[in-house]
Amino acid sequence: MNEYDVLTLVDDNGAIGEQTPLSAPAALPTPIPQPIPPFPQLRASGLYEWKREIHLPTTPIPQPIPHPIPQPTPTLSSPIVLALRQELRLDVDGRYPLMVASGTSFFRFTARVHWIANLTKTGLNSWSGNIWYKDGDTAQFLYTQVQISVQRGWFPVQQSATVTFSGGGAAEYSLTYEYKSSYYHPVEFEFDYEKGVTPVTEIDTHAHPNRPTTLPKETLSIETVYRRVGFEVAKSGGDSAIPGPPPGPEQKWSDNEMHDAMQVHWSRFSNAPRWAMWVFFATQHEMGSGLGGIMFDDIGSNHRQGTAIFYNSFISQAPSSDPAPDAQVKRMRFWTAVHEMGHAFNLAHSWQKALGTPWIPLANEPEARSFMNYPYNVNGGQTAFFSNFEYRFTNSELLFMRHAPFRFVQPGNANWFDHHGFQQASISQSPTFQLELRVNRKQALFEFMEPVVLELKLTNTSSQPQLISDKLLSELDHLMVIIKKDSKPARQFAPYAHYCWKSQVRVLMPGESTYESLFISAGKNGWDVAEPGYYTLQAALHVESTGEDVVSNPLRLRIAPPQGYDEEFLAQDFFSEEVGRILSFDGSRVLNGGNNTLREVSERLGDRKVAIHAQVALAMPLAKAYKVLEAGDAGQPRIRVLPPNPEAANRELSDALLEQPHAAAETLGHIDYKDYVDRFSDHLEQQGDIQEAMDAQETLLNTLSSRQVIDRVLQAIQQRRDTYQR
Amino acid sequence: MQLLHVALQDGFIHEDVIVRVNDEAVFQKKDVNTRFQIGFADSFELNVQDGKNKVEIVLPSKQRSESQTLEISKPMYLSISITSDETIEFRASDESFKYL
Numbered sequence: 001m002n003e004y005d006v007l008t009l010v011d012d013n014g015a016i017g018e019q020t021p022l023s024a025p026a027a028l029p030t031p032i033p034q035p036i037p038p039f040p041q042l043r044a045s046g047l048y049e050w051k052r053e054i055h056l057p058t059t060p061i062p063q064p065i066p067h068p069i070p071q072p073t074p075t076l077s078s079p080i081v082l083a084l085r086q087e088l089r090l091d092v093d094g095r096y097p098l099m100v101a102s103g104t105s106f107f108r109f110t111a112r113v114h115w116i117a118n119l120t121k122t123g124l125n126s127w128s129g130n131i132w133y134k135d136g137d138t139a140q141f142l143y144t145q146v147q148i149s150v151q152r153g154w155f156p157v158q159q160s161a162t163v164t165f166s167g168g169g170a171a172e173y174s175l176t177y178e179y180k181s182s183y184y185h186p187v188e189f190e191f192d193y194e195k196g197v198t199p200v201t202e203i204d205t206h207a208h209p210n211r212p213t214t215l216p217k218e219t220l221s222i223e224t225v226y227r228r229v230g231f232e233v234a235k236s237g238g239d240s241a242i243p244g245p246p247p248g249p250e251q252k253w254s255d256n257e258m259h260d261a262m263q264v265h266w267s268r269f270s271n272a273p274r275w276a277m278w279v280f281f282a283t284q285h286e287m288g289s290g291l292g293g294i295m296f297d298d299i300g301s302n303h304r305q306g307t308a309i310f311y312n313s314f315i316s317q318a319p320s321s322d323p324a325p326d327a328q329v330k331r332m333r334f335w336t337a338v339h340e341m342g343h344a345f346n347l348a349h350s351w352q353k354a355l356g357t358p359w360i361p362l363a364n365e366p367e368a369r370s371f372m373n374y375p376y377n378v379n380g381g382q383t384a385f386f387s388n389f390e391y392r393f394t395n396s397e398l399l400f401m402r403h404a405p406f407r408f409v410q411p412g413n414a415n416w417f418d419h420h421g422f423q424q425a426s427i428s429q430s431p432t433f434q435l436e437l438r439v440n441r442k443q444a445l446f447e448f449m450e451p452v453v454l455e456l457k458l459t460n461t462s463s464q465p466q467l468i469s470d471k472l473l474s475e476l477d478h479l480m481v482i483i484k485k486d487s488k489p490a491r492q493f494a495p496y497a498h499y500c501w502k503s504q505v506r507v508l509m510p511g512e513s514t515y516e517s518l519f520i521s522a523g524k525n526g527w528d529v530a531e532p533g534y535y536t537l538q539a540a541l542h543v544e545s546t547g548e549d550v551v552s553n554p555l556r557l558r559i560a561p562p563q564g565y566d567e568e569f570l571a572q573d574f575f576s577e578e579v580g581r582i583l584s585f586d587g588s589r590v591l592n593g594g595n596n597t598l599r600e601v602s603e604r605l606g607d608r609k610v611a612i613h614a615q616v617a618l619a620m621p622l623a624k625a626y627k628v629l630e631a632g633d634a635g636q637p638r639i640r641v642l643p644p645n646p647e648a649a650n651r652e653l654s655d656a657l658l659e660q661p662h663a664a665a666e667t668l669g670h671i672d673y674k675d676y677v678d679r680f681s682d683h684l685e686q687q688g689d690i691q692e693a694m695d696a697q698e699t700l701l702n703t704l705s706s707r708q709v710i711d712r713v714l715q716a717i718q719q720r721r722d723t724y725q726r
Numbered sequence: 727m728q729l730l731h732v733a734l735q736d737g738f739i740h741e742d743v744i745v746r747v748n749d750e751a752v753f754q755k756k757d758v759n760t761r762f763q764i765g766f767a768d769s770f771e772l773n774v775q776d777g778k779n780k781v782e783i784v785l786p787s788k789q790r791s792e793s794q795t796l797e798i799s800k801p802m803y804l805s806i807s808i809t810s811d812e813t814i815e816f817r818a819s820d821e822s823f824k825y826l
Contacts, residue, residue: 287825290822290823290824290825291764291824291825291826292824292825292826293826294761294763294764294825294826295763298761298763314824315826336826339826340826343763348762349762349765351736352736352762352765364810374824374826376824416762416763417762417763
C-alpha cells in the first residue's frame, strides 16, 4: 500500500472530494461550504498558482512588491517584466509520488522560465531540494535551490504552498501559491469509433489470470490511467460513431484519411496546441493487420493531436495457448489505446528513448513494464510482461508528463519525437558535480558568422574530494550537447573527431572546478549554429567514476543577423564543411578552398570577430613544418613536409591575438585565447624573439586579469613569462 | 525458395539505404525515415534459396555497411535497425513483425 492509499481524499475517478477545477475563478477566502469534511486537506501534491493582475503603470510601482525574478539584473526593476502568473507543481504524495517540484513563471507577456527540482522531505509539511533543470529565459532565473512548505486547510481554497528560492547569487525570494487542483494539467479526450467497432475503454484488472498477484481488482478506465499520471481528464461528450471506408480491398485507413476524419468528426478540433486529444477506434490501417495502432498525427503543423487503434489487427488475436483469450484480447485493446495516447503526449517507445532528439541523454528501457513498451518484445514475451505489469507508466515517463515544459507534452505543440520523454538520465538526487555551460561575454550574443566557442566548467559540489579523469571534459564520448534553434527540432552536436586520450586520474577537491572549451558551431552534422536567431544549448556529462549523469544549465544564445551584403555573400562559402573543419582543427594547409574563403573573410570583414578566427586558423599551420600525405610515384603514398612560414605566422597571430586582445579573448574564449597566445609566444621564443614572447604573455596576463580570470591561471601566465626571461 | 521479409525499423533519419542479398542489390532508396511512433521505416520481400544467404546493408552517407549470413529454411523476417550509438543491428524472427 502506498502513501496515496492512506492519505488521499481524492480518488482517481474524481468522485470523492474533487478539487477546485482548473477553470474556477482565482481562489480567495470564502465562507466555508457545507458539509464540513472531517479532516483537513491531507494531500499536498497538485497544481498551485500565483497570479497578479498587472496593468502597465505610468508611474513607478510602490515597493515592496512580490518579485519573482532575481534582483541583480537592472532591467528587471521595470514593471513590465514582473511575473504575471506562476505555476507550481508539487509531487510528493498521492499516486506514484516522484518527490519533485516544478514551476513555470510567465512574465513579460511572452517570456517564461521553467524549472524542476528534486525534493527531500524536511518536515511534516516541508521539502527542499536542488533545481536541476531550467528552460526558457533562464538568464532571468538564477536560483539553484527551493524550500517548499505547504499550509493545509479544511478546503482546497484554504491550502497554499510557500516556495523560497535561493542560490545562484540571487537574493533569496519567497512566494506563496494558492492551491488549484490535485492534477498537474487538464486534458480532454474524445473517443470516436468506426461503425461496427465497440471501443474497449475500461477493463476488469482481474479478468485475466496472468497478472501480478498484488494487482488490485478494479474496473480501470483509460481516463483513470491518465488521472493517475496527473491529468485532470475530461471527456468532450462528443464520442460518436463515424462511417468507415467503403467495403472492398480499400477498406483500410491511411494516415491522411484519419487526419481528415479527425478534422471533420472531432468536436473539439482546432489546429492549435491544446490539452485535448482525438482517439479513433477503427478496423484496419492500410499497413495491414501487423499494425495495431498508430499516433498518426505527425502530419502538418500541429502534431500529436490524433491517435488510432485498429481492432482488425494482431491485437485482437490471443496467443493459441492463452488461458483466457477473450480477456487477453480485451486487455491488449485497452493497453494499445493507452499506448497510442502516450505517443500523443510525446512519449517514445521504451527501447527508443535514446534515439531522435531527446533533451538530455536517455537510457533505453527494453524490459520496462510500461504502457510504452511492446509486451511481446521483452524477455519471456507477453506472458512475462503481463505477469508483472501494473497498468502504469515508468517514473521517468511520469516525470516527463507531469513536469516537463508543457510545450513538449501538450498535444499540438512540440513536434512528435522532438524533446520526447526527456528525463531518463541517471541524475543523482544529491549531485556531486555541477556542470556549467557558458560563454565569455556578458550577453550571449554573437555576430553573424562569428564561430561559437563554449566554456565547460565542472565543479565538485560535494564535501568530499572526487577522482575524475583529467580528460573528462575533453573526452567527447562522455559528453552530449544538444543544440535547439527556436522553432526547429533539437540536434545532437556531432564533433568532427573523437580523441583517444591516455587519461590519468586527478583529484577534484570540494569546490574546485575544471574547465574546457568546445567549438560548437560546426561538426559532422554541418553548421548547427549558423543562422541568425535564438538557440538553446544544453550539455550532459557522464562521470564514470560515480556513474552520475550531470546535466548543465540550458544556455540561451543569439546569433545576430548579417550587417551587410559582404557578410551575406561570404556566408555562402563560409558555412561549408571545409571551413568548419579548418576552424575546428586550427588550420589546414590542404583544404585550399576553405583557406581561400577564410583569407577573403579576413580581408573583407576585418572589423568583424570572425576575422580573428580566420587569421588564427590561417596562421597556425604556418608556424611550423606541416606534413602532408600525398600520392607519390606509382601511386605509393608519401609524406611531404611543407616548410614553415614564420614571418607570415607571426604577422597574422600578432594581429589576431595582440592588437585587440579583449576582442580576441571574448570571441576565442579565455581557454582557447590563452592556448593560442602560449603557442605563439613559445614559437617566438624558439625563434629567439625573447622580448616579443614576454610581451605576448604580458598582454595575455593583463587581458585575462582584467576579465577576472581565476588566480591559478594568472599565476601560470606569470610563470611562463618569467621562464622566457631566464 | 523461401520468403525473406526485410524490415528497416528504428534509427533511420534521412538515410540513403542499399540492401544487397547475396551481393545483388535488391533494395535501394533515398531519404529513408523511421516513423518512431511505430518503429518502422520501410520493408520489402523477396524469395531466396534455401540455405545460407548473405544480407548486407549499406549506408553510403555514413560510410557504413554491415552484413549477416542467415540459414534460411522457412519464411524469415529480418529487421535492421540503427541504434543510438550508430551500431547496425539485425534481428531475425520466424514471426511477422507487429507494430504499435
